[in-house]
Amino acid sequence: MTNKPFTPPCATGCAATQMELFAAPATAPAATEFDWDAHDVVIVGDSGGKDSGATVHEVCAQADKAGQLHKVRVLHCDLGRTDDGHLIEWPGALEVARVHAQQYGVPFAVRRSKRWGSLWERILSHGNWPGHFARYCTSDLKTAVGRDYVDEVGAELRLGRPVRAGYAMGMRAEESGARAAKPTLERHRMSGKGTLRVVTTWLPIHKLTTAQVWDLHRANGIAYHDAYTQQMRRLSCRACPLAHTDDLVRSAQLNPELFAEYAKAEVDMDRRFKKSISLREIIGRARN
Numbered sequence: 001m002t003n004k005p006f007t008p009p010c011a012t013g014c015a016a017t018q019m020e021l022f023a024a025p026a027t028a029p030a031a032t033e034f035d036w037d038a039h040d041v042v043i044v045g046d047s048g049g050k051d052s053g054a055t056v057h058e059v060c061a062q063a064d065k066a067g068q069l070h071k072v073r074v075l076h077c078d079l080g081r082t083d084d085g086h087l088i089e090w091p092g093a094l095e096v097a098r099v100h101a102q103q104y105g106v107p108f109a110v111r112r113s114k115r116w117g118s119l120w121e122r123i124l125s126h127g128n129w130p131g132h133f134a135r136y137c138t139s140d141l142k143t144a145v146g147r148d149y150v151d152e153v154g155a156e157l158r159l160g161r162p163v164r165a166g167y168a169m170g171m172r173a174e175e176s177g178a179r180a181a182k183p184t185l186e187r188h189r190m191s192g193k194g195t196l197r198v199v200t201t202w203l204p205i206h207k208l209t210t211a212q213v214w215d216l217h218r219a220n221g222i223a224y225h226d227a228y229t230q231q232m233r234r235l236s237c238r239a240c241p242l243a244h245t246d247d248l249v250r251s252a253q254l255n256p257e258l259f260a261e262y263a264k265a266e267v268d269m270d271r272r273f274k275k276s277i278s279l280r281e282i283i284g285r286a287r288n
């Protein structure tokens with residue numbers, strides 16, 4: 001972890017992770033500004049990545065201005081370890097997320113899936129890698145965990161009614177056309193009759209460019225992960241089938257043991273890691 005600012009080479013983010021997390025609307029709130037008075041709590045999903053750091057900053061800055069900082073909490077969804085004991089995420093990502101919360105003096109929580117011991121366990125159970133049309137990694141290990149945390153906070157607040165929660169994420173329009181089409185605020189499908197919650201998805205840094213995200217880090221001393229200084233353009237899982245091949249090759253150079261375990265699973269499951277390239281080929285490129 002480091003506080004030294006720098007400019008990474010591109011705008012790629014954890015598209016897959018953020019895309020599915022609290023993605024679909026039930027009904028869209030009409031307002032374009034987040035209504036602090038209408039919410040009991042605001043949870044910021046923090047993977048430890050740069051967009052998460054900028055999101056925590058934006059949410060806390062706005063909350064402080066509105067006298068509502070007491071409503072903010074930061075949540076890190078822990079994806080666990082492989083069978084050989086390797087962290088699925090980048091080592092230190094959780095600690096960076098913790099520092100983000102500490103910087104603004106808001107509570108920090110780490111939660112895991114109640115059903116799956118790790119993303120690794122989920123992948124092996126599925127018998128195939130996550131993909132664009134099988135985003136079970138985010139739905140089971142992030143969305144479900146976030147939903148449970150909303151319910152946990154709701155129970156803790158003892159409101160006698162469903163909790164009204166904001167859920168802030170670091171999704172940005174610049175990352176893809178699909179993301180650009182997302183509204184800054186929308187009601188999430190987990191809300192509604194018969195549920196314990198009314199959840200508003202909030203994208204506070206939706207309009208920021210990558211350069212502006214790093215500007216925010218520089219101007220505010222926001223912590224970021226060392227992987228960015230190692231030419232990585234994204235964080236979250238160290239080996240993600242949806243990541244750009246160049247990032248995977250670089251990650252394989254930095255995480256050879258983890259990639260060896262993934263490559264063995266690729267053989268055992270007889271399922272190619274990416275359509276365009278296998279893990280064996282990624283590791284081969286990393287060695288060269």
Ligand code: SF4
Nearest residue numbers: 016017137236237240
């Ligand atoms: S494998 Fe990890 S990084 Fe990739 S989409 Fe799933 S949760 Fe996100």
